[in-house]
Amino acid sequence: MSKFRALMCVVFACCGWLAAPAQAAWPERPVKVIVPFPAGGQLDVVVRLIAEKISPALGQPIVVEVHTGADGNIGAELAARSAPDGYTWLATSVPFTTQAALQPGKLRYDPLRDFLPVANLGTASFVLVVPNSVPVSTLKQFIAYAKSRPGELSYAGTSVGSVTHLSTEMFARTVGIRMEMIPYAGIPAAMSDLLAGRTQFMSTGVVAALPQIKAGKLKPLAILAPERHPQLPDVPTIVEEGYPDLTVATWFGLLVPAKTPADVVQRINAEIMKAMRDPELLARYRTMGVDPVAPHPPEAFGRLLQSEIDRWGKVIRDAHVTVQ
Secondary structure, eight states: OHHHHHHHHHHHHHHHHHHSOOOOOSOSSOEEEEEOSOTTSHHHHHHHHHHHHHHHHHTSOEEEEEOOOGGGHHHHHHHHTSOSSSSEEEEEEGGGGTHHHHSTTTOSSOTTTTEEEEEEEEEEEEEEEEETTSOOOSHHHHHHHHHTSTTTEEEEESSTTSHHHHHHHHHHHHHTOOEEEEEOSSHHHHHHHHHTTSSOBEEEEHHHHHHHHHTTSEEEEEESSSSOBTTBTTSOBTTTTTOGGGOOEEEEEEEEETTOOHHHHHHHHHHHHHHTTOHHHHHHHHHTTOBOOOOOOHHHHHHHHHHHHHHHHHHHHHTTOOOO
8 A cells, every 4th residue: 555655645646747737938038128218329329339249148139229318227226127037228327327327216126126237238437538728747747737717617428427527527626626517418418618728638549549549639737547448558547647546437337227147147247257258249340449348147246336326426416416
């Protein structure tokens, strides 16, 4: 009898196993990536390069959808409300970590609670520049020049709360100078007035400033990075100038809605890390001024997001920055 009971247990267990529905393999259909900033920008191009590289490995198309507006909040909110099934991703950048401090209590999503970090897709260095009309050649000279003219100088910023704005505020407060921000709708307009001498300073991406630096129309004062930039090897870093806490870079990252299965997050991260070693992708990155990142798990990108939220939140509060 005991043998019979044991046999029946085995039979029932096997039947239960056969009756259990098989878990669907991911992905079974195309994946959507929401880009919350304008098409053709660095983030958009980076995402499309990554999608092109990892789509074959996933066996499904990766469709990039651009949903702009409200400094990236429209796209972020759309992604936050999506099903956490691995089929909707959010590609974003630094503004994702500034919005909570810029608009306290107004966001319809929480940047940490409503998303899971997946991977950093790359970074882009910043540089401090002045036009030829400003009679300085080094960062120390500029600081002395600005201190002798408190409140007289202005700097170009792309918008209130942008990296160009906040990095300059952080710099000015650290070195003890006062400058007025002149906001512009984008880099081209800001660069035009800077070159004309209507503004006297700008913190901007190396890729935007490099052509004018090479043409001798802008003077680079410091790279906001721990190491010198390969295309500007003679320009000292902000660390060399004695300000290690002022390093700044634009990062491009990927997130998914909270509660997305952990194995899906790990799979996406693994494929992206493989793509980062692809020679063709690395060559494309170099041409657009983007630096690849070292292999890292999702948790490492999560720590970056938290540190960026803390850092820019402090700058915003200390400088009393608000947006309408």
